[in-house]
Amino acid sequence: MSSNHESLFSNIPKYVIIVAGGSGSRMQSAIPKQFLLVNGKPVLMYTIEAFNNTEANPQIILVLPTDYHEYWQQLIKKHTFNIPHQLVTGGETRFHSVKNGLTLITDHEALVAVQDAVRPLTSPLTIDEAYQCANEHGTAVVAVKSRDSIRQVKDGKSVSLIRDEIYLVQTPQTFKASLLRKAYEQPFSPNFTDDASVVEQYGAEIKLTEGDHSNIKITFPEDIAIAELLLSKKPQV
Numbered sequence: 001m002s003s004n005h006e007s008l009f010s011n012i013p014k015y016v017i018i019v020a021g022g023s024g025s026r027m028q029s030a031i032p033k034q035f036l037l038v039n040g041k042p043v044l045m046y047t048i049e050a051f052n053n054t055e056a057n058p059q060i061i062l063v064l065p066t067d068y069h070e071y072w073q074q075l076i077k078k079h080t081f082n083i084p085h086q087l088v089t090g091g092e093t094r095f096h097s098v099k100n101g102l103t104l105i106t107d108h109e110a111l112v113a114v115q116d117a118v119r120p121l122t123s124p125l126t127i128d129e130a131y132q133c134a135n136e137h138g139t140a141v142v143a144v145k146s147r148d149s150i151r152q153v154k155d156g157k158s159v160s161l162i163r164d165e166i167y168l169v170q171t172p173q174t175f176k177a178s179l180l181r182k183a184y185e186q187p188f189s190p191n192f193t194d195d196a197s198v199v200e201q202y203g204a205e206i207k208l209t210e211g212d213h214s215n216i217k218i219t220f221p222e223d224i225a226i227a228e229l230l231l232s233k234k235p236q237v
C-alpha cells in the first residue's frame with residue numbers, strides 16, 4: 001500500500017462487526033465454539049487480534065450471545081486480553097446478530113467489515129485488502145477458487161459446473177456503511193446465509209477479493225484440530 005493511499009484510507013472511519021452470537025449446534029460442544037480453546041487460547045481472541053493487527057485498525061464491535069457476556073468478561077481477565085471493543089447482544093440468526101451490531105454504527109461514511117468470530121485464521125493482509133476494495137467499490141467479499149470439481153444436484157440429477165466460475169465465500173465481508181445499513185433493513189430471508197447475499201438482494205454488485213484456503217470456519221469438531229495445526233505454523237505477531 002503506498003503512503004498516499006494509506007493516508008486517504010486512514011481518514012475514513014472503519015469498523016468490524018465480529019459475529020459471535022451463535023450456539024455452535026454442529027460442534028456439539030458444552031460451550032459455543034467461539035469460546036473453545038485452540039492451542040490454549042479462545043478462538044474468538046485470535047479473530048479479534050487479527051483485526052487489531054491491521055493497518056485499517058477498525059473499531060471492534062463484538063456480538064455475543066445474551067448468556068455469555070459475563071463468561072466473556074471472565075475469559076478476558078484469565079487471558080489478560082486488553083484489545084478495546086464494544087459489546088452487543090446476539091440475535092436469533094446471523095442476520096439478526098449483524099443487524100444488532102449495526103445499531104452502534106451511525107456514521108454513513110464508514111467502512112464496515114462483518115467477520116465470523118469462528119474464523120481465527122483470517123490474515124491481517126486479507127482484511128486490509130478488503131477494506132481497500134470496499135473503499136473503492138462499496139463492496140468486498142473475501143473468496144477463494146474451488147479446488148475441487150463441482151456438481152450441482154437438482155431434481156435428483158447431478159450436472160457439472162464450470163469450476164473456474166465457482167468461488168467459495170469467506171469472511172470478512174466489507175461494505176460502505178450506508179449500503180450495508182440499507183440492505184439490512186430488508187425483511188429476513190432464510191436465503192441470507194451471509195452479508196453478500198443480503199447486499200446483493202438489495203441490488204448492489206458484489207466485488208470479490210482474494211482469500212486464503214487456510215481461512216477456515218470452525219464448524220465441526222475436526223476443525224479444531226485443523227485450526228490448532230494451522231495456527232501453530234503461523235508466525236505470531
Ligand SMILES: Nc1ccn([C@@H]2O[C@H](COP(=O)(O)OP(=O)(O)OP(=O)(O)O)[C@@H](O)[C@H]2O)c(=O)n1
Nearest residue numbers: 019020021022023024025026092093094097117
Ligand atoms: N444467531 C447467530 C448465529 C450465528 N452467529 C455467528 O455467525 C458466525 C457463523 O455462523 P455458524 O458457523 O453457523 O455458527 P453457529 O450458528 O454458532 O453454528 P451452528 O450453525 O452449527 O449452530 C459464527 O461466528 C456465529 O457465532 C451469530 O452471531 N448469531
Ligand SMILES: C[C@](O)(CO)[C@H](O)COP(=O)(O)O
Nearest residue numbers: 094116169170171193194217
Ligand atoms: C458467512 C459465511 O461464513 C460465508 O461462508 C457462511 O455463509 C456462514 O454459514 P453458516 O451456515 O452460518 O455457518
